[in-house]
Amino acid sequence: MKALAATIASLTLFASSLAHAGQASSSPASNSVTLDDVRSVSPALERFAQGTIQGDLWKRPGLSPRDRSIVTVAALIARNQTVEMPRHVTLALDNGVKPGELSEIVTHLAFYSGWANAMAAVAVTKDVFAQRRIATDQLPPASPTPLPLDEATEARRATGVAQNFGAVAPGMVQYTTDVLFRDLWLRPDLAPRDRSLVTVSALVASGQVAQIPYHLNRAMDNGLTREQAAEALTHLAFYAGWPNAFSALPVFKEVFEKRPG
């Protein structure tokens, strides 16, 4: 049992998970794949897990472990990959992502990766929250005081979309304004920069190349640096696969090049 716990902790990539590994073994994480499992199918994969990913990727200086957890959890939810979610939701808490932030990430991705993806994430996250004794009073309320809205920027966005598509799908245009940009994006318990990082990660992870330019620009307007964006993409190569990262690469390049300064 101790060996198993150590193995799980090892694959969770950081020693900070270790303190919780005892509970984890009788928790959601116990359905997860262990390093022993990995080795029994591919000794090489164990080498890459411990060397390349744990020993190198997560330690790169361009993006904090907290941000890497946000990127990873967003990718897993966007791709509906429940098998790795318990491990990474737990690791996200260990890496400093607050329960309220995780709550907002799930909520945000209900809209940016589809309702059922959020429901699958709820099923995992509620167990992790129960195990960590995270109760509703630590979560953002249903209707908090919203962040102030940049009316000019939002008016420009809304007018552009309405002119292009208002006659095509008026309901969708209206929901985009009311539910997304005047409600979801103004929720205060996930900083706009982090909300943008979640969005861009989900877009890359699900191959939504056409939606990247708007949201990568928004992310950088919200404070994500160019180096952080590039590191998030590098991180996603591992968690969403090389083809998704490579298809996003020329789009990132063009956004970087077109931005002033």
Place this chain on the structure above:
Amino acid sequence: MKALAATIASLTLFASSLAHAGQASSSPASNSVTLDDVRSVSPALERFAQGTIQGDLWKRPGLSPRDRSIVTVAALIARNQTVEMPRHVTLALDNGVKPGELSEIVTHLAFYSGWANAMAAVAVTKDVFAQRRIATDQLPPASPTPLPLDEATEARRATGVAQNFGAVAPGMVQYTTDVLFRDLWLRPDLAPRDRSLVTVSALVASGQVAQIPYHLNRAMDNGLTREQAAEALTHLAFYAGWPNAFSALPVFKEVFEKRPG
């Protein structure tokens, strides 16, 4: 138990589910996420579920609850999202989708979203059918009398594809004619308009933008109105995520604009 059943029924979005909620609680739906689960991770998500989605989206007049169920089930199967399938296959029956139509939707998506997606849908649907005592005699036979074929239109389609791709992948071109357009599409227990609605929904839900123009035009030839198509897209924004809907939006616009009249 009663509270749980009520909660499940509430999240199934329509009171018509209520009558079956008692059975549902010991059925496939019991693996589903409840509103209590949702609240324990995100009170905001519960607000969106009950307000925006249940209280507003499903009640919009542009598309009937029956059609919304067809769109939702198609999206879930195309995206292989089993966690929400029991709920929505059950709701589809409540909303007037016939067992034979559900059977045809699964069969159709075996070809339009991949064989394994259909197998996952079979695993869910067989349990719902068992619970509702739907037996094989209510299902379409393996080889029914086919709908009449519009020989001229099909000849035009087949010739175009053969000229373009007959020398590239002759097997695929042949199967497209024999299995899809001279067999699957002629099965009478799902109306061509509904079959098209399933196809377009699956394409939007899985990001297959390049295949939308042909099938959206075909859908409208088969009787889907422009308003219904736009509402289906709006509905899919919630069930397949905003990025998929937004990537499809300019394609819908172009198809609408190019159609005569």
Place this chain on the structure above:
Amino acid sequence: MKALAATIASLTLFASSLAHAGQASSSPASNSVTLDDVRSVSPALERFAQGTIQGDLWKRPGLSPRDRSIVTVAALIARNQTVEMPRHVTLALDNGVKPGELSEIVTHLAFYSGWANAMAAVAVTKDVFAQRRIATDQLPPASPTPLPLDEATEARRATGVAQNFGAVAPGMVQYTTDVLFRDLWLRPDLAPRDRSLVTVSALVASGQVAQIPYHLNRAMDNGLTREQAAEALTHLAFYAGWPNAFSALPVFKEVFEKRPG
């Protein structure tokens, strides 16, 4: 029980599975969907399974059953479709794919379809390996003697990518060289031609059209014939859905036409 085993064997598509059906019924495959399940939802789907797919597709001469298994397993892993994996990993062994080759396929797709896809495949494959008494000594070591590297070709690739993207995402460019092309691709227990077949299948199966030209050319450089590539695409129409295959078709055509001779 005997009837069930026969049914499972029948759906596994080849008589060679029959010898193992007895074990299979108390194994990973027992979670799979049986032909009885299929029939209880769609008699038509059973007809397509036994007629079109088992009776025709898998017997086409353009691609061997072994190669069809490689294509199918790659598609299932790339699409994270665990429900059909036990059946097809088992069938792959029956069709002559070696345990070490399956191990390499999982390892390869950790990078080409994302880490969590490989973890889900590990969970299935370890059970199949246990059932077949395949131990670690039959698997490729973590660090085998690599295949010889074609330095000139690799230098050309690396230089091109570095010029294009070295300033955009230096970490990703470096990992692409070090981890993918100077490590993963040189692992000797999966022939480069088969590794390319896995890669191209995964790209088609997950709609990664933009990445197909490079890898289809590489596949043909590695010995995949034009006829085999076309048959793989035809096969993927069934296992990844017609839209993915149709979106890849013009790309295959262009690659075929541009290749000398």
